[in-house]
Amino acid sequence: MIEVKNVSKSFGKHTVLNDVSASFEKGKVNVIIGASGQGKSVLAKCIVGLHEVDNGHIEFDKRDFVNMPSYERRELRKEIGMLFQGSALFDSMTVEENIMFPLSMFSKFTKKEMLDRVNFCLERVNLAGRNNLFPAECSGGMQKRIAIARAIAMNPKYLFCDEPNSGLDPQTSILIDNLIREITYEFNTTTIVITHDMNSVIEIGDNINFIYEGKNWWQGTSKEIVKTDNPEIVNFVFASEFMKKIRENLRKDL
Amino acid sequence: MKIISQLGKYFMMLWIVFSKPDKFKVFWKRTFEEIQLIGINSLPIVALMSVFMGAVIALQTASNMDTPWLPEYTIGYITRSSTILEFSPTIISLILAGKVGSNVSSEIGMMRVTEQIDALEIMGVNSLTYLVLPKITAAIVFFPILIMFSMGLSILGGWISLIASGLSSTDSYVFGLRSFFKVSDITYALSKTVVFGFLIVSISSFYGYYTRGGALDVGKSSTQAVVSSSIAILLANFFITQMFLLK
């Protein structure tokens, strides 16, 4: 479980996060939604310490992260897997080397065991056999999936996915959603997913946080998001006519 | 004021760079890669520069020696001295500041703006030690080799130009090369080189690592890296020379 308490973050005069509190539960897929530029990625980066927060507390299973010395942070980070919005693959390494990298740095696996793990992860993202390509030779969607494979290679306790299915076709998108859900339930991971894909919000969102105007404006489950009449969230999530119809139908079922 | 805070940040960076590597096996592997990248790939340009540099020094010396009192071997002597003392260590280092400096800073800068450095940090890797320490080690180890190689080729270049132009004979050139030779000249030159190599790579890494923004900013930091490391080389050269001469 990750707890975020009263976190604020500004860049110069530009306040991005203003007193955000949220708790992300273990064994659940915690979703963050919000309009572009509202600070979702910044929030995720604050939680993992890539941005220092101006104010507030962050706890990983009761471990105070904000005041932690850097070597302890480094230890804790070995329990984190993160998918960056831009994939952030190491472009001097092949797909295989990318996924193997955290293993070769921190695991006690033999070469053979590492390779098995790499192939297993590649299979889970439907990219078996693409070991020797370089990131530049992969499509955007493939890069995303490779980055997911790298994020789950170490069996992380905390999994962050920044827009895991942007740029993916609907089928692959569902595959990735399912993968994230399986991993979360199977390994009791604390998973945080930032997404613009309302399909995945409703499908896999056990716990949804809506970031709006630098605050955690609304939170609840995927059932509650259908039920709520909060105008900001209804306008955001169910913006299109299509989604409005879906909302009507879902509300009938409840 | 800005320069002081930049300097502070630079020394803070060095402090982190010189931490124990996460895994020594990986460190050595990375160091060999960097020796290839920083050192071996610089051999052609160093060779080219050195041969022509030596040729010009020898020709200039020969053609300016019209007084009959100066013995012919002065040409060899001056070519050797200026090559070993200044031209190879300083001029070649300045060239390398351009080549290696821009390469190092754009590589690291690109990793910064594409979040690859963040990705390293998230895995728990000390990104500075992982990226920069092998580069510095490679530079410290390989720059002296590059410079010795340069010295040899420069002296060779001088000889070729003299023979080709008929301005001096092999015998007197070699005699000149061997006169008044002090081992301390070599020590002095190589110590300088180690310092220059360290400065180039650490300063360029600094500009790369703290790049903010996008591809355009990577270009800017790489220019900054070359300018600053060249200035650092000139300053260091001045102080090291003073130290050696005035002790």
Ligand SMILES: Nc1ncnc2c1ncn2[C@@H]1O[C@H](COP(=O)(O)OP(=O)(O)OP(=O)(O)O)[C@@H](O)[C@H]1O
């Ligand atoms: N390193 C930074 N320096 C300055 N400002 C930044 C930085 N990173 C983000 N911002 C600002 O913070 C705000 C939120 O950015 P963020 O990337 O978190 O948006 P987001 O909610 O993830 O949007 P998207 O859905 O488009 O990814 C933006 O206005 C952006 O300009």
Ligand SMILES: [Mg+2]
């Ligand atoms: Mg974002």
